[in-house]
Structure formats: structure tokens, C-alpha cells
Amino acid sequence: MNGVMNGYDGSVMSAINAMVPFQDRFKIGKTGELNGAVFSIYTVGNIFGSFICGYVMDRWGRRASMFGGASCIITGSILQASSFHLPQFILGRFIVGLGTPMCSTAAPTFLVEMAFPTWRGLAGGLYNVLGWYIGANIAAWGCYGTNTLTNDWAWRTPYIVQACPATIVVSVVWFLPESPRWLWSQNKKEKSIAILTKYHGNKNPDSALVALEIQEIKESLDVEAELKNRNWNYKVLVNTRPARYRMWLVMLVSVFAQFIGGAVISYYLPVMVDGIGIHDSSRQLLLNGLNTVISFVSGIFGSFFVDKVGRRPLFLWGTFLTGLVYIPITVLAARADQSGDIPTGQGYAFIAMIFSYGIFWSFCWTPLQALYPAEILNNEIRAKGMAAKGLISGIASFINTFGTSVSLKRIGWKTYIIFLVLHFVHLGLMYLAVVESKQRTLEELEEIFKDPKPVKRSLQKTAIVVGRGVGVKVEEDA
DSSP states (O other): OHHHHHHHHHHHHHHHTTOHHHHHHHOOOSSSHHHHHHHHHHHHHHHHHHHHHHHHHHHHOHHHHHHHHHHHHHHHHHHHHTOSSHHHHHHHHHHHHHHHHHHHHHHHHHHHHHSOGGGHHHHHHHHHHHHHHHHHHHHHHHHHHHTTOOSTHHHHHHHHHHHHHHHHHHHHGGGSOOOHHHHHHTTOHHHHHHHHHHHTSTTOTTOHHHHHHHHHHHHHHHHHHHTTOOTTOOGGGTSSHHHHHHHHHHHHHHTGGGGSSHHHHHHHHHHHHHTTTOOOHHHHHHHHHHHHHHHHHHHHHHHTTHHHHOHHHHHHHHHHHHHHHHHHHHHHHHHHHHHSSOOHHHHHHHHHHHHHHHHHHHHHTHHHHTHHHHHHSOGGGHHHHHHHHHHHHHHHHHHHHHHHHHHHHHTTTHHHHHHHHHHHHHHHHHHHHOOOOTTOOHHHHHHHHHSSSHHHHHHOOEEEEEETTTEEEEEEOO
């Protein structure tokens, strides 16, 4: 449900922006400065929400952050759904933006800390895919249906629906077990051990796995206490070389990735197809809905390849293939702009390229966007690192969302050239920096990030060798 809330807002504004009753009510235009301000005020809320969620998670727990975020989303949804004037609508979007990172930061942190170790990759991948695309599909197809209404209920109804997953979270979150890692940090060791024993040890108090996890938690919290990593001390994120490397990877995955074109498709797909001659809002919303379905199916398949293929190949191939797709998107958009319209066949080709972008992105990137940052941040900096990720990502999203709207109005198709160039800059940076975390224990990841060449170390393969006169030993490729 936390992922659903995040995915819902990522799609609902794009659809509502194409609705005639919404534009008649608020007159913000489909692109431009006012439109960009209405879109990006959500990301301003993200910035503030991200700033406080790390403190909330460490002080009151992962469940408290999810509860607080969902409460904000309910409040913001009510304000948006009942708006008659633009300031109230903008305030509602800000409050929803405030709550979203509290949910979308706490949920994957909770998941990584609660998931059975061998399920971490699949569970983390499915969390983002299922949550985001279920939310996006509900929003896209709900708006496609309500667009048949000719009054304000066409856009008010989707904002009423937005409050539903948040209401479920508020109702049931306190029935979830709290993170064992957080319980131990609050000196509630018996509860922490009981939860691990029940869910990871099959209720066996002598479980070797539980004993290992308890030892890891204890060691990481001892380090945290030594570093005085409490409350507002965010220096821990940058005061060592391994920590800085981890945060650079978080930046590449969560911030730089926003500038390679996915946001323009997510938020402005109706505007993009309007540029090639599809002006009917019903057809625009139909294409928006179809795109979310195709992306959803692709993301499901991609989740099952996270542990088979590995994180690094998915990141690199995803960035490369989406970059290739952006070439014909740019060319076709340029032709449409120069001639006023393009032939039907080229229009279909443009739509096919947009769908292809969604397929490649969803298969390679969507399963990893929540999992990878939570996975590479070790225990002592995970909560604050995820909060910093949300904060920096919110700033980048504000720049990108506002800038894209203005750019589409001012320079049109040339906006796509910017994203195309950034694709291959991002690919080079990812190639140089991304560490493979597939099938690595927490101890192995610690050794990788402490190594002078983390990428090379992460790509070394480990083998168990049994030989006469040698016994059993572990060997790594040179």
C-alpha cells in the first residue's frame, strides 16, 4: 500500500492534466510556468518530508513513519478533492508530497530489515514493481473512466480514491511486527529476538540464522553508538570513504536517473502525444493507461531477474536501451514540430517507442530503485541514508518537473535532446561506479566498499574448493 500511494500520484496528475474540466476549473495550461509550479509543489513537499522521515524512523520506528506519511496523504487528498480554488489544490498537493517520502522511505527500509535474507532481492524488486504499477494503473484507468464525466467529478473522484490505500495503511500498520533492528536499538532486545525467531527461525530459539542476524545487529549498533549516530547527526553519511561511495551510488540511482527522460513520460505523456497530432483527451488517457499496463507486466518479469542477472547488468542495459529508444523519440518529435503533424505510421512508431521505453525501464530499473539503495546502505546509516536519498531526490525532481514543463512550452521537442545526452553521461557514470550486490552477505558488502576498487572487487566470483591435502577453502578470482 505504501508503494501504491507513491505510484498513484506518479500517474494521476499526468492524467488529470489532460482533463478539460480540470483545465476549465484552474486554467493552469498543459505546460508552462504555472503548470510546472502545480506539478512541482508536490516535490517541494517531498523535500520537507524526506528531511524529517529519517529522524522519525530512528526515534519512533518504521511503522510510525508509515502511519504519519499515510495520515498526510489522507489530509492532502481531501483538500485536493474538495478544491474550488487553486491555492487549496496546491496546498493539498504539498501535503501529499510531504507524506509520500515518509511512506516510501520507511517501507523499503522495513522490508530490507524484515525480509528473510534469501528473499531480499525478489521481495525488494516486487515491492517497487507491484506498489508503483498497481497505483499507477488504478490512477490511469480510473482517470480514463472518470474522463467521461463532463463536470468537476471527473478529476475530484481520482483524489478521493487516492486516500483509500493511505486509509488501509493507517488502519493496519500497527498490526505489523516492528523492525528487529529498530527494537534492538531501543533496548527492546527480547522483542527483537522474538520477532526474528518467529519469522526467520521457524520459531526455533536455537536457530543459527537468528543467532547470526542478532550478532550483526549488535555489531552495527555498537558502531553506531561509537560514531554517536543519533537523531540529527547526518555527518555519518559522508565522514568515511565507504559511506561517501555508498551515497554516490544512491545519487546515481535515485537522482541522476530522474534526468534521463522517465519523468517526462510519466508526467507529460498526454502532452507528448499531443505534439504528434493526438489531441483528443480520451485517446491520450487511453495511451497513458496502456503504457502503465505494459510497464507493469515488464516490471513483474524484471523482478525475477534481479537475483539471476544481477543489479549491475540490469542498471547498465536499462540505461543503454532506454537511451537508444530516445533517439527515434527525438527524431519523430522534431518532424512533427516542423510539419505540424506526422504521417499515421510515424505516429504509431512514436507511440511504440514510448511503450518500448516503459518496457526497458520497468524490466531493468523499476525493481531496483527501492531495493538497491536500501541494500547498499549498511545498518548504521540506512535510515538516514534513505532519508537523504528522498531529500536529494525531491530537490532533483522539483528541478526536473518544473523545468520539463517550461522547456516543453519554450523549446518543444528540443527538450528530448537534453534527456538523450544525459542518458549516455549517466551510463558512463554508472559503468564506473555501480557495485554488484547479488548474492552478497552484509559482511561481504562491507569488505567490498572498504576495498580501494569496489567495482572490481564486487565482480570477483567466490568458489568453495575441496582438495586432497588442502581441505575446504574459499577462493576468489583475481
